[in-house]
Amino acid sequence: MNKLLLISHIVPSYINTDEKLMIGDAIRLLLAAKVLLKNNIETDLCFSKDIYNIIQLSDIQYFLPPSTKIYNESIFTSLDFFPQYDNVIYADNPCFWPIIKKKYSLPEIDLLWSCEEPIQMKTIAKNLVSNLLIQIGITHSLEYDCTNNFKEKRVGLNYIVPFQWKTKSPPKDLWNLLFETLLEKDYQPSWQEGENNIKQYLKWLKNQNVIITANTLGFHLAMLFEKGIILLSGSTWCEESSWLSKEYVFEPKHCELYPCYQKECPVQNSCFKTLSINDILERVNLCFQ
Numbered sequence: 409m410n411k412l413l414l415i416s417h418i419v420p421s422y423i424n425t426d427e428k429l430m431i432g433d434a435i436r437l438l439l440a441a442k443v444l445l446k447n448n449i450e451t452d453l454c455f456s457k458d459i460y461n462i463i464q465l466s467d468i469q470y471f472l473p474p475s476t477k478i479y480n481e482s483i484f485t486s487l488d489f490f491p492q493y494d495n496v497i498y499a500d501n502p503c504f505w506p507i508i509k510k511k512y513s514l515p516e517i518d519l520l521w522s523c524e525e526p527i528q529m530k531t532i533a534k535n536l537v538s539n540l541l542i543q544i545g546i547t548h549s550l551e552y553d554c555t556n557n558f559k560e561k562r563v564g565l566n567y568i569v570p571f572q573w574k575t576k577s578p579p580k581d582l583w584n585l586l587f588e589t590l591l592e593k594d595y596q597p598s599w600q601e602g603e604n605n606i607k608q609y610l611k612w613l614k615n616q617n618v619i620i621t622a623n624t625l626g627f628h629l630a631m632l633f634e635k636g637i638i639l640l641s642g643s644t645w646c647e648e649s650s651w652l653s654k655e656y657v658f659e660p661k662h663c664e665l666y667p668c669y670q671k672e673c674p675v676q677n678s679c680f681k682t683l684s685i686n687d688i689l690e691r692v693n694l695c696f697q
Contacts, residue, residue: 411492412444412544415454415517416499418481420507431606433536434459435628436648437499438472440537442632445473447546452477452493466610471632484512499540518543535647552631552651558696561595564616564635566626568600572671575643577622578680586620589685595692600626618695620688623649636695638688642679643668656691658683 414437417430434455441451453476455463460480463469469478483489490496495518498505502523508514520539565587569577590597598616602609613619613629618636621627623644630637631648639649641659645667649657660666660679668674 410449410494412449412451413454413490413493413496414441414451414499414540415496417456417459418454418508419456419500419504430456430459431462432625432628434463435468435625435632436536437540438468438476439628439631439648440540441476442473443537443541444544444546445475449544449546450475452479454479454481454483456481462606466607468610468629468632471634481512484514490515490517495544497540497543499536538647551653552637552648558617558636560617561696562615562617563590563595563597563692564600564613564619564621565597566600566613566619566621566624566630568603569622569624573643575671575673575679576624577642578640578683579678582680582683582685586685586688589689590692593689618692620692638691638695640680640683640688641667643670643673655694658687 416437417434434453437453441453444451455478457480460478463478469476472478497518497520498508499520502519502521505517505519505523509516520543565583567577567580567583587597587599598612600609601612609626610629613626613635614633616630616635618638619626619630620638620640621630623639623641623646627637627639627646628648631651637652637656639652639657641649641657643660643666645659649659660682662682663675663677663679665675666679673679
């Protein structure tokens with residue numbers, strides 16, 4: 409079995425970072441590690457100390473294969489660390505790597521992208537996992553099964569998005585109606601918890617059977633935790649949505665601009681105007697069959 413090390417989220421100190429966005433991409437790399445192991449590639453990961461601490465304190469690592477190890481940049485001081493790997497990849501902005509390499513006196517490693525021309529990480533990161541698999545030479549059909557033999561009917565409503573990204577989630581009136589409908593149908597709906605407390609948020613997520621979610625951090629965590637997932641996609645798209653069976657993904661197909669990645673609708677045409685409670689309920693029922 410080949411052995412791979414992925415390095416990410418270790419960036420120059422002058423770079424301002426959004427913790428929630430960074431955790432989201434870190435979770436996507438953890439998902440990639442699970443895919444790689446299925447293809448006989450044992451994968452370890454190295455993150456910044458901040459991301460490393462969040463993962464360690466939140467028990468996320470227990471949802472990974474036992475062989476997957478997670479490190480932080482303190483391992484860079486060990487001269488014999490890198491030689492144990494068949495391949496080492498820096499899966500972050502490639503223009504940062506020369507600075508990191510010089511700071512820690514590191515050897516040459518592979519970069520996931522090229523720094524020869526201006527790079528928009530937000531654009532490239534949309535295909536983070538597939539880019540990684542292509543570089544390693546893996547052709548893998550990514551599929552995620554949303555059904556399970558759930559004994560309880562707990563349904564989490566993962567509805568909160570950043571204030572400036574209201575186009576990513578249905579209006580609260582729709583969520584309220586969905587909550588009431590689920591109650592009437594003998595489900596156990598639960599509102600998202602831990603908006604400002606990652607440990608509370610993870611505890612809430614892990615306690616659900618099915619997650620109805622906007623395209624947010626909770627979507628990627630629900631995949632890592634192997635929950636049933638129903639995705640209500642707004643103005644943005646990510647490659648993990650294509651891992652789900654189409655019946656579990658609601659996209660604004662009525663809008664020719666989708667995905668527009670805009671914080672405000674440029675044509676005053678709500679992403680969710682064709683979304684119906686009955687359609688969502690039908691998918692919830694499928695998850696519990």
